[in-house]
Amino acid sequence: MAVDTAVPPIVQMRDITIQFPGVLALDQVDFSLRPGEIHALMGENGAGKSTLIKALTGVYHIDSGTIEVAGARRVFDSTAAAQDAGISTVYQEVNLCANLSVGENVMLGHEPRRQGRIDWTAVHAEAQRHLKNLGLELDTRSVLSSHSIAIQQLVAISRAMVLDSKVLILDEPTSSLDRGEVEQLFAVMRELRESGVAILFVSHFLDQVYEVSDRITVLRDGGLVGEFLVADLPRDALVTKMIGREMTDLAEISEKSDRAIDRDGAPVLSASGIGRRGGVAPADVSVYKGEVIGFAGLLGSGRTELARLIYGADRADSGEMQIHGDNVKVHSPRQAMEHGIAFSSENRRDEGIIADLTVAENIVFGIQAQRGWTRRVKNGEQDAIVKDYIAALGVRPADPTMRAGNLSGGNQQKVLLARWLATAPELMVLDEPTRGIDVGAKADIQRKVAELSDKGLSVIFISSELEEVLRLAQRIVVMRDRHKIGELDSHDVDAAGLIDYIANNEAGSVAR
């Protein structure tokens, strides 16, 4: 369906700027949404997608800029206010009450009443009617939690329609749905589009975006890259716009990645057919001594999920793993550590740093966990290790007694790197170690990875920045839509080629 640009937009955001402590989250971003369109909002982590959504739905206060809804200037100070203005949001983690019935979730707060008491027959009849409008046949008296996430999301959309929403924001609704469920959701979305609802759609799946959207707005690093008609934007152009290029002067590292890897004999780690239902499809990965393997792919492509399986952070339900040729079972992080594997999560705050402990305690934490509670890392030993790593990685400020939570992101990342290096692993799995940190710290970390692999450490390196992956890795595992779609030698491909591979390679494009 072609977008009628003559129709005035229902939502017009102009020059939206939001400043968080230390970060410019949104920098003069314009965004418009028209009735009867499905508009995809694209961008990598930290691009500002969720910030923009939260600005529109009244969760965040905007520092400057204007929001117009249906031609009138509005300032929302709560989600309730945005809802009253006809803007409803359905989140990835469904914001309904799983303990209540389907019908009640649709109607909660708007139940028909008779003589002051809720008329349950009418509640369920009305809910049934709203669900039917979306083509859903459900037992409205069944408990919401007895339904799949997909159905729960459709129920949430149905609720938004009870509120008579003109704008529907779908924030990564498809990330936990299977193919059939996605089809059902898309059918509902198209239905709503026909009836004039404006839909803002966020998804990491390129196929889905191209299948259902009319227009695409791309954000990067808090700034607007542009707004495009889907027909005018080929996939590789989209990926290029999302990822962008960052010129960092790291030529000398790029040379080092050229060194030959000895691939005779058993690899340090070899995983075959390792996968998890609902997480990532079975894939093979092998890493040799001193080798850096990059995992490339967009956010949500399954790169993190695969890394977590290798470390035992999540339990694989298929496949086998070998370390130096011996079969091993890795069902927990502890077992992985015993086999010399270390893992640094992409989620520093929730899964990495122990915020209330000091920098020093955080650095020796890995060793301490390895040794158990009886053998404490003695003060002298701790001081020596901490001093070494603070100097080697350039942690700033170089104060071991500082609360780790007070460090900047880049320095927290260095502390985590130190934590794992101190355990002397054979294989390090680094998930987005350079995300959200300044250029200097980024270069420090890249240099350190190159240096360590030179000395024989094997590394799995995951990053959204393809140039970084290309520079550091000898081989690249490419992921898309929760599948491994191929493996490339980094000498045979450049950034454009890799983008093209991620966006277009058909071999691995499997409909789930």
Added chain:
Amino acid sequence: MTTVQTTTADRVASVTSFLRTFTSRYASVLPTLAAVGVLLLLLMGAQSRFGNFVSPGNMSALLLDNAYLMILAVGMTFVIVTAGIDLSVGSVMAFTGILGASMLSTGVPVYIAVPIMLGGGATIGLLLGVLVQYFNVQPFIATLAGLFLARGLAYVVSLSSIRVEEPSLLWLQATRFRLGDWYITPTGIIAIVVVATGALVMHFTRFGRTVYAIGGSEQSARLMGLNVARTKVMVYVISGFCGRLAGLVLTAYSGAGYPRNGIGTELDVIAVVVIGGTLLTGGRGYVLGSMVGVFVFGTIKSVISFMGAEQSWTHIIVGALLLVFIVVQRAIVARSDRPR
């Protein structure tokens, strides 16, 4: 042959589909049904053991003896369904009782004393609700302060028991409306009215549904535009009111106010509410289930006194039953929350 097979298959299919409908709709009733089962087993067991256990007199006494507990359980159900907890109810009950007894003994007329007992104006429940909602104090800690406060105030009123001689208050207990060998006292009627009102409010008002929504997910409830703050404060006010009403009933029952009344009662109340099928993690539970829980508790007590055993067995058995129910609930919730 084939036809027979299909009909069997159909029958199996219809049974399984019935089961599926049932579990998808009523999984949350299962713990309460289990409590009903436990109650029936207890009654049948006791009847076959003693022969005269399930008698009209004994069953009527069950309601009479546990009226105060039933009232407290209703208030506690509201609080626990929002995933909160109220530890102050036993102390509030004692404070109300001794306050009332003291006022009546100093000649305050009953039509003034009773409204004061039931408490207008600033109440402990309101204080606790405000602490929980606006100052983000954990319910456990806030109501702990309430427990201390009310207990201490009870002793401030009087350090020893005060007899109540006010006839209208004693009337609540002494009057027996009879139907054959069955009887009910006004205190029993109050308890039943409280249960019925509680059940209706929970099921048929937006306030009641908001209570459930908060227990399911407070954040969702807020995003759905429900009035979370007011509702959360209200449940503590309701629980506080039930505590005071229970104090009035207990004073009538025992004919005296006593500052040591209701020590540990908050635990009994929590136990009966959980045994009655309310989830301590919030979101599921029924006022009627709590009533069943009270009957289970009362029956255990009465069986133990029939057997002439130590009353301390009551708490051991209730504790064990509580544990079983908590573990079973965990299993049921884990199962029903797993999406298909």
Added chain:
Amino acid sequence: MTKILKHRLFWPAAALVSLLAVNIIANQSFARITMRDGQLYGALIDILRQSAPLMLVALGMTLVIATRGIDLSVGAIMAVSGAVALTIIDSSPSPGSLGTVAVAVVVALLVSLVLGAWNGFLVSVLGIQPIIATLVLMLAGRGVALLITGGAITTVNSAPLKFIASGYLFILPFAFFISVAAIATVGLLERRTALGVLTEAVGINPEASRLAGVRARGIKWSAYVASGLLAGIAGVIYASNISAADANAAGFLIELYAILAVVLGGTSLMGGKFSIAGTVIGVLTVQTLGSTILFFGVPSAQSPVVFAAVVILVVLLQSDLVHRTAKRVWSQVRAEFTSSNQQDTEVAS
């Protein structure tokens, strides 16, 4: 100066010191310590002696709270422990012999250990919320204690038992030495091994700890075992003090006073960083407050009103709303002050 003000123990210590000061000002004899027969006596010595049970329970509670848990069953465990010990002594032919008392105490502590392990099992293996898991034992424990004593208050006449709570070693009460030994043991165990830092890590960020390979289950479990054992010792001291096992009164409300002491000591109920020294200060504060209330002629039964006020005050001081409001008021005051200063200088120039 700001360093001292910022120290986490500054406010707890300040509270204790000012409480002591109030007492001393109100009653000079409060600070008086006399020596009789080579033993020290006085109000302060009494506080040290009487605080022993609460000290032990609060130490265990500190560890449990650090793991984001809570142990409501400590009072019930005290009752069981006292009941076990006294029943053994009572049924022994020689209640006054040291051997009997030693056996009784060891058995009582073993039982407490098992009860603590039971709590730990429910929380760390079955994954039941700590409040609920320990509620079971809180409810059933006293019933068990009553059964052991046969529903009566078992009294014994046993000099070695009496010594535990009332005896003197050198010039100080024996119970005080038990406190000190417990503080030292817990302190050494937590801070000389890595148990403390791992406990804190599990309390601060369970997921990060898991990913770092920490055996969180064992650490949580150990906290409940420690809490049970310490409560058991407290139960023996309590029973010794009255030479009786009173299943209803032993450790009554002690879980609440212990939680209060832990919070007063600056350990957050949200888990994580804990301070043994802080808890010690907290316990002494609670105990001193109790004595103060008595001293001012308030019947001990009414003291909960004061404690309730303290709890409410402390949680309000810790709440975000109050912090934010205070910060805003302070910055406004400062802004006013600086702007008026500027005006002054402008006028002057």
